[in-house]
Amino acid sequence: MAPNETDDTTTAGEVEEPRAGRRRAARYIVPVTVMGVAAATIGLVPALADSGDPDLPDITAAQLIEKIAQSDVERLSGTVKITTDLGLPDLGGLESGLLSGAAGGEGGSSADPSGRLTELASGTHTLRVAADGPDRQKLSLLENAAEYSLIHNGKDVWGYDSASNEVYHATVDEADTKERSAQRPPATPKDFAEEALKAVDDTTSVKVDGTAQVAGRDAYRLVVEPKQSGSTVGAISIAVDHETGMPLKFTLTPAGGGSAVVDVGFTKVSFDRPDASTFRFTPPKGAKVTEDTEQDRAHGGFGGKPERGPKPEEDLAKGLDGLRMLGEGWNTVATFDTGTGAGLPTEEAGGDLGGFLGSLGDQVKGDFGKGTVFSTRLVNALITEDGTVYVGTVTKDALVKAAEAGK
Known part of the structure; x- marks a missing residue:
């Protein structure tokens, strides 16, 4: 195994110098978002294991972060396993009612993605993901004898819950697509890694700590740790694909020890172009189809068209x-x-x-x-x-x- 400069501790001042206010807002928004969507549930499962210690050329932390920033992967397909263990108290079944309410609401649709994706904030889940550029993506949440799929194909966004045979449909324009992508919950290692790296500043230690093999691919391991005492964050480990620079796995361990709080990684991945049929969807016969409404738009529903303007942290400050x-x-x-x-x-x-x-x-x-x-x-x-x-x-x-x- 190559050492990969495990003693090379790099501060963010050597990596980047974003505005202090933006860093601090980003650090706050990410965990509070996770807490908000997970506050009704509990999960306790082991973390996903890595395997292999590939011998790769040495690289510094600054170079590896730059490699992540320059990664331009737009086409992929694979399977992702995500585990979240916030250690919340057992609410005696209350969480089930809250989540079902969030997913469909009174008179709503169980296929509405605004509620279904909150399930990722607790327990362990398996996802199938596929992407072919900015206009075509698919995410499927695999459940016991059922599946929930969210499909974006051009101007159409479809949500389908096979358990209830319900469909949610929305239409979006290019601006909506970019805004929704920025607002959706993180679901892949890249999503989590990008949010974590926003929090890097001169109170942070960043180093390359060896190598790993994830989903059969050679990767570097980037470790981000707080220099300050008092944080509940112990360390963040990001496995970065050697060839593409794309994060393949993200693990956040708490300062208090024990299993990871968040562990998300590919178990299978391919960077070949997915077949076009992957993104086609026709509502099954007999399915209940719910179209997005003006009310959805007014409340910023997934398919709605929210007003352009302030950034998320500014919206949060106003709210x-x-x-x-x-x-x-x-x-x-x-x-x-x-x-x-x-x-x-x-x-x-x-x-x-x-x-x-x-x-x-x-x-x-x-x-x-x-x-x-x-x-x-x-x-x-x-x-x-x-x-x-x-x-x-x-x-x-x-x-x-x-x-x-x-x-």
Whole structure:
């Protein structure tokens, strides 16, 4: 196995110098998005294993990140295995109802992708993926004796749930396609890697740590680690294809140890052009077809046409009252006011609901007053008694200190 400069620790200052505000917003948005879609479920499964130690030419971390940036793979097909283990509490079946509501909603369609893709945020899933340029992609979520497929072919977007025989159809233009691609949940190693590398700054150690073989292909292993203490992120490992520069596997391990929080990688992959028939879809006989509506557009549904304008972090700041970032680097904490003027209902005021919510968190107090900390293996969130929220990929102690400093 080639050493590949395992002791070459590179700071992002040597790699790139993006604006501080953009880095910090990106670091916040990614984990909070994951927390939001996963907060109703639990998964605990082993991480996907690598095999082989191919002998590859030496490369520096800066060169490998540049290789990822220059990767121009547009055609591929393969199978992806994704595992998410945030270590959430067992909600006693409540998660099933919440997810079904998100997927279809009252009177909605179980084939609506805006809800179905949230399932990737918990447990282990197998996906079949295919792409042929920016106008044709297909993602299939394989389930027990059923399959959910999302197909983009030109101006048409189809969602099909074989279990219910329901179809969701939308039409999009080129601008919509680009915007939807930016908004959809990450589902491939490349998606996760691109988001993780946005968080790289001078508080980060980046190095090449040997090689691996993923899906039968030789790859370099890029390791990203926080230099600061207090972060819940232990390390991020990205297996980068030696030939194409495309990430083949992404693994995020928590500072607290144990299994990976997120582990996503190809088990099979081909960079040949998929057959055109892969992206053709005709609703099966008897299927219930739901067309996207003006209401979908107004609420930014998958097939809708949202207004052009602010970037996602700017939209987030507008949607949350006075979003601010506290601290720096991996210890950045986001805070905002819920606008309610009050925190969670107490057991006295909220009855069983107040007691249930309180049991899911830890009670804390400080200069900010009193509050409840809700924890996962990656994201911690503090809700104070006056309705202020503090959230970040930091430990509970670091979160409380940030809340005290921000008061």
